[in-house]
Amino acid sequence: MATTFPASMELYALTGLVVVCGLYLLRDFIFSSPKPQAKETEAKLKADRPKPTRNIIEKLQQTQSKIAIFYGSQTGTAEDYATRIAKEGKQRFGLPCLVADIEAYDMDKMDEFPPDCLAIFIMATYGEGEPTDNANDFYHMLIGQDEINFSKGTATPQDKPLSHLKYAMFGLGNRTYEHFNAVAYKLDETFTKLGAQRVGELGIGDDDASLEDDFIGWKEPAWRAICEATGTAHVSAGKKTAVSNIIIVEQEAGFVDESLLHLGELHDKTASSMGGKPTYDAKYPYNAPVKVTRELFSSGDRNCIHDGNRY
Numbered sequence: 001m002a003t004t005f006p007a008s009m010e011l012y013a014l015t016g017l018v019v020v021c022g023l024y025l026l027r028d029f030i031f032s033s034p035k036p037q038a039k040e041t042e043a044k045l046k047a048d049r050p051k052p053t054r055n056i057i058e059k060l061q062q063t064q065s066k067i068a069i070f071y072g073s074q075t076g077t078a079e080d081y082a083t084r085i086a087k088e089g090k091q092r093f094g095l096p097c098l099v100a101d102i103e104a105y106d107m108d109k110m111d112e113f114p115p116d117c118l119a120i121f122i123m124a125t126y127g128e129g130e131p132t133d134n135a136n137d138f139y140h141m142l143i144g145q146d147e148i149n150f151s152k153g154t155a156t157p158q159d160k161p162l163s164h165l166k167y168a169m170f171g172l173g174n175r176t177y178e179h180f181n182a183v184a185y186k187l188d189e190t191f192t193k194l195g196a197q198r199v200g201e202l203g204i205g206d207d208d209a210s211l212e213d214d215f216i217g218w219k220e221p222a223w224r225a226i227c228e229a230t231g232t233a234h235v236s237a238g239k240k241t242a243v244s245n246i247i248i249v250e251q252e253a254g255f256v257d258e259s260l261l262h263l264g265e266l267h268d269k270t271a272s273s274m275g276g277k278p279t280y281d282a283k284y285p286y287n288a289p290v291k292v293t294r295e296l297f298s299s300g301d302r303n304c305i306h307d308g309n310r311y
């Protein structure tokens with residue numbers, strides 16, 4: 001008498017067989033490591049990516065920016081204004097701007113700030129005339145200090161360590177507070193003592209009235225002054241210059257599947273020889289015979305010739 005396998009055993013055996021066959025068929029896909037070319041390209045892209053830095057000078061170079069817009073913000077308004085200025089600088093004036101959280105950079109480097117660049121400070125005041133959390137270190141590094149440790153060494157106001165620095169400033173505050181816009185006022189006063197040159201008027205925004213109106217009112221004349229200071233052509237509000245950012249990434253040879261590339265090959269006659277109607281398009285252009293060549297004009301060292309296939 002033949003022994004019978006329990007039905008569940010048969011099912012297990014069959015399932016196991018299917019899994020093994022599947023693994024065998026997909027072995028290349030599952031177990032193969034990424035193609036060396038893809039690995040190389042990934043490594044190259046990684047190497048080309050700018051390295052994170054706390055050095056503002058390096059960051060300006062990496063991003064090819066002319067303007068650094070620092071913000072001191074607690075609830076985001078100053079940060080939002082900084083972003084708007086950057087966008088406007090790029091769109092209206094073609095000025096590449098870097099928006100910078102002030103605590104993300106070592107601000108002792110300000111004595112090395114490039115003279116052909118400009119810094120804009122958008123600073124809110126809190127508490128008893130105190131800076132925002134992200135501006136705390138920078139503010140206390142400068143305010144009320146007889147000697148300041150900059151990257152090039154310790155300096156006093158008499159040394160004018162910031163004489164290279166051109167800056168614009170807008171403060172955010174609220175008039176109902178006793179120390180209205182104290183941070184912007186004090187920073188501006190200290191920068192001047194340290195030899196920096198303010199460009200345009202000090203902007204003072206009052207959240208109790210209309211901060212937005214104050215910002216807009218400051219921004220227009222400030223742009224005029226910033227353009228003048230950076231040697232940029234000023235464009236009136238409303239006339240936007242479109243500026244695109246184009247990044248060219250060169251791929252290694254072999255990165256693209258050559259069989260998918262069309263370089264203007266002539267039409268493959270197979271379709272017509274088999275009785276089909278050839279179709280011509282950008283991939284398979286029609287090889288029109290030149291029947292006539294005519295000179296359209298000739299002046300000095302330039303001329304223009306028309307080649308055609310019709311008389």
Ligand SMILES: Cc1cc2nc3c(=O)[nH]c(=O)nc-3n(C[C@H](O)[C@H](O)[C@H](O)COP(=O)(O)O)c2cc1C
Binds near residue numbers: 073076126174178180
């Ligand atoms: C708790 C608190 C304290 C503030 N203290 C001051 C102050 O001392 N002086 C001042 O001018 N404004 C003061 N303000 C107003 C803020 O500076 C103002 O609302 C500003 O727009 C906030 O900017 P931010 O959103 O970028 O943080 C204070 C606001 C709050 C909420």
